[in-house]
Amino acid sequence: GVYNLLASRFDKVRNFCRKARNCGFDWAWIDTCCIDQRSSAEVQKSISSMFSWYRGSALTIIYLSDVVESSVQALLFSQWFRRGWTLQELLASKVVRFYKRDWTPFSQHTTFNHKNVAEILVALESATGIQKSYLKFYSPSVEHPRMKLRWARDRVTKEKEDEAYCLMGIFGITMPVTYGEGDHAFSRLLMEIMKRTGDATLLDWSGQPSTLNSCLPSSPRCFLDTPFGITEMLFDGLPRPVLSFASTVKLVCVFKSAIRRARNSSRLRNGHNTDHELSGDGSPTIRSLPYDFDGAPYNPRTASNQSIFTVKRSSSFPFEGSEIPLAKLLEKPPRPYILTPEIHITVPCFVHEVLWLYFTPDSGSYHCRADGIQPFNLVTSETLKTFATDHRSPSRYILARTWDPRLSYDSSHTYHSSMPLLRQRLKNPFFAMLLERCHDGRFRRISTRERIIAELELFPAQTYGVRFLDLQ
Secondary structure, three states: OOOOOOOOHHHHHHHHHHHHHHOOOOOOOOOOOOOOOOHHHHHHHHHHHHHHHHHHHOOEEOOOOOOOOOOHHHHHHHHHHHOOOHHHHHHHOOOOEOOOOOOOOOOOOOOOHHHHOOOHEEEEHHHHHHOOOHOOOOOOOOOOOHHHHHHHHOOOOOOOHHHHOOOOOOOOOOOOOOOOOOHHHHHHHHHHHHHHHOOOHHHOOOOOOOOOOOOEEEEEEHHHOOOOOOOOHHHHOOOOOOOHHHHHHHHHHHHHHHHHHHHHHHHHHHHHOOEEEEEEOEEEEEEEEEOOOOEEEEOOOOOOOOOOOOOOOOOOOOOOOEEHHHHHHHHHHOOOOOOOOOOOOEEEHHHHEEEEEEEOOOOOEEEEEEOOOOOOEOOOOOOEEEEEEEOOOOOOOEEEOOOOOOHHHOOOOOOOOOHHHHHHHHHOOOEEEEEEOOOOOOOEEEEOOOOOOEEEOOOOOOOOOOEEEEEE
């Protein structure tokens, strides 16, 4: 038997079996020798079933070979928490016991299940970044996908494909296991998650793109940043919670009174000829007022007396006439992306033509200006073509803000938000993608080392809308 094998490489197996026997079990399973790696069918079955096997186990023994003392600090630095496959072992198992290098229990607490020991649970939360509620009992699902991908962002696997395969059980997804496909495995996993969730934050990543599609990341490490939230803003641009219904009614009444007073004052000054002009959404705007009638801050005019978002671009601009305006977005919000079996991704975006782009050697970054967007910087390992457009033809690049359905709902995620609230949200800083035009009419996403943060120069008019872009 295993106890008669004298080679030191079997020490872990022997001690594992000895601990299982001391706990009253007759059978034990260990992945290092209980999976026939020569059989692709068995490997596929094992990977697809791994989560359910750990979930059904009476006890999971976790050996921390680099922990010599029972301290929270030692647990935090253990390499066991840096390996990809151990994530589902920790989450799936209902009963676990941790053992140090000398195979003595990590905790001398009388509680058999170490997941029920408060100090260990706190240490596990610190070591993994996973909330205690998930550590105690986790149910596989595709809910909150970005949060779960971030759990794996600092973990490593021996094979590139295992970055995806070790997460299949966590998301409750089964897909073919094909070693040798490289980062395509993670792309396929992400596509499956995207099909089931419609989560717009999955497009918010930075780092190396997949070789399958430039819109997809190559690994969980691309999700280092927390996603941008949909926050509310006061008219002075400061964050605030959503106004209550009573406060909103009072605010509307104040605005209406101010508008009436301004209109009456204007009539008196101009002999009943009120100094009106049309805003971008077609509603009258009184020059003396700091806000439009719908509650958004007043939108200054360009020299041509048009809103900056309604200026007609070059006739060769490929998206004119195909926009979905804000009113339609509120009425029927589209999904944040459309997936096809050919791994083509169509994304509804607010599109801004890049006006100029130049490289600054001192900072190692590109300085960029897009139509209607405040200047911003980006860092990329790619070599971009610098230029300054003359407005007569579309540039090589566009800045795209992906549509997020959360923009169209109130804070309870049950009712469609109002037009003023949507415009206020759109004025907030947002994650953006720099896209390059391709010859076939599609776009390629430019990879950046950090996410691009952009902000509109002005509050958008109601004619501001999204266009559907095909990404490859």
